[in-house]
Amino acid sequence: MKKLMLKRWTMLLLVLLLLFGSAACQAETVSTPAITQAPEIIAPETAAPENVPETVSVEADVVFGPGSFILPDTVTGLADLSSYKANLTLSFDGTNTGQPDNWSKTYIMLATKEPAARQLTIERAGDTSAPVFLAEADGASYALNAENSCVANVIVAGESLAERFEPAGFLNGVIGADEAGSETVNDVAANHYTFDQRAFGLTEDFVQSTGELWIASDGGYVLKYLLTTTGNADYFGEGIEGTLTWDYELTDVNQPVTFALPDDCPAGMVDVPLLPDASNVLNMPSILAYDTASSLEEIATFYQSEIPKLGWELKGEPTITDTTVLLDFTQGDQTMAIVVTTSKGTTVNVILGKSQE
Secondary structure, eight states: OOOBOOEEOOHHHHHHHHHHOGGGGTTOEEEESOBEEOOOBOOTTSSSOOOOOOOBOOOEEEEOOSSSEEESOTTTTGGGOSEEEEEEEEEEEEEETTEEEEEEEEEEEEEETTTTEEEEEEEETTOOSOOEEEEEETTEEEEEOTTSOEEEEEOOTTOSHHHHHOGGGGSOOEEEEEEEEEEEETTEEEEEEEEEGGGGTOOTTTOEEEEEEEEETTTOOEEEEEEEEEEOHHHHOTTEEEEEEEEEEEESTTSOOOOOOOTTOOOOOOOOOOOTTOEEEEEETTEEEEEEOSOHHHHHHHHHHHGGGGTOEEOSOOEEOSSEEEEEEEETTEEEEEEEEESSSEEEEEEEEETTO
16 A cells, blocks of 8 residues: 555644643634644554654644644553553545555554553454554563564663554644533543644645544543544645544553463563672573572572562472573463573573473
């Protein structure tokens, strides 16, 4: 599928509005020096919008919606929830260079706060390939590769699922939405608002939008968001015209959310104490390794004492020789092997696995 480019106003408009005061919300004209294009909505080969296009700066008079409600941050309140399920479907019905262009793409995020874990699947209607699968659990990030095998990595700062792929983060903030009463949405009390293209600082001769959103009365997070936008190449990009629909919903708020990693996924990050003189530490999913000057007896004694405090049970008798130490522990369906070897120095390896392995 060809890439579909959207143009929307930056958060600078929201900042300017707040600086100018509430009067600007009442459809008064505000002058702003910058307009930018939004991240791309791209084909399912790539997980989510990225590659922000180059900024285009112009002088423009912007008229926002007539209502009093402003939503500058569409992910607000989510971090305070113990759990939730977020579902976002993007669908397009139109043409690209005169040819039919119709697609639908769905993001489903499951999230829990304690223990911290997330799962994201991305599916495209009519696509026979396996859906994109990403997850975070036990301090590690997981993904299914092209061969549908599960791989694990350390979570990189700034690259977490919450930071890159939160479905609510793909929604447009609004300025000047109208109040439309109070309702209960997905068993949560909510305030209802309506808006059109003016909520994005756009005019009807450029694009036509109709939208509704529901905000949790307690917590301020988005429970539901519906937006339909019809435009031509001026809005979507060269050769593209049609209607784009955003359908977002948050369910199972603060309710138990369970999910399981594929069976072939490696274990998570190793969380065990290190000897005081540990050096050259390497910690990756399933394995922790480091060097130490401690004796084999000291290492064996340390871990026989410390690991059971974490809920692990020693399995069998430890193996201790002149050059190696081997300790096996179990906890539920997980195993932990502590393997110590000596060569030019002493290296401690802590390896996580599953009982069936």
